[in-house]
Amino acid sequence: MARRNHLHDFTRGRMIGKLEEGRTVTSVAAEFGINKSVISRAWKAFQTTGTAIRKIGGGRARRTTAGDDRYIILQAKRGRRQSASVIAHQLSTATG
Numbered sequence: 001m002a003r004r005n006h007l008h009d010f011t012r013g014r015m016i017g018k019l020e021e022g023r024t025v026t027s028v029a030a031e032f033g034i035n036k037s038v039i040s041r042a043w044k045a046f047q048t049t050g051t052a053i054r055k056i057g058g059g060r061a062r063r064t065t066a067g068d069d070r071y072i073i074l075q076a077k078r079g080r081r082q083s084a085s086v087i088a089h090q091l092s093t094a095t096g
Contacts (some may be wrong), residue, residue, distance in 0.1 A: 007034075007084040012042055041081050068095065 007015075011032070018057045029036040034073065046052050064072070068091060075087045 016046050016052045
């Protein structure tokens with residue numbers, strides 16, 4: 001499975017700066033050792049948003065708090081043979 005390495009904001013800024021100077025996507029990609037499609041996507045995002053900073057976040061909102069997570073782990077360790085639905089019922093009883 002491929003591992004994704006996100007570019008640091010500083011590196012993205014340098015890439016965008018070089019593109020603003022008039023350099024080609026190919027030359028910038030060669031200089032940074034990054035695929036042309038990555039440079040192109042970063043450039044397109046910069047032209048759309050006006051910033052080189054990557055948007056953080058996304059995904060589904062969490063339903064449990066850190067305390068709920070600790071409680072679930074504790075209950076799972078105490079009763080190794082309990083089902084997930086039993087632990088969920090215990091959590092809802094404990095937290096209201």
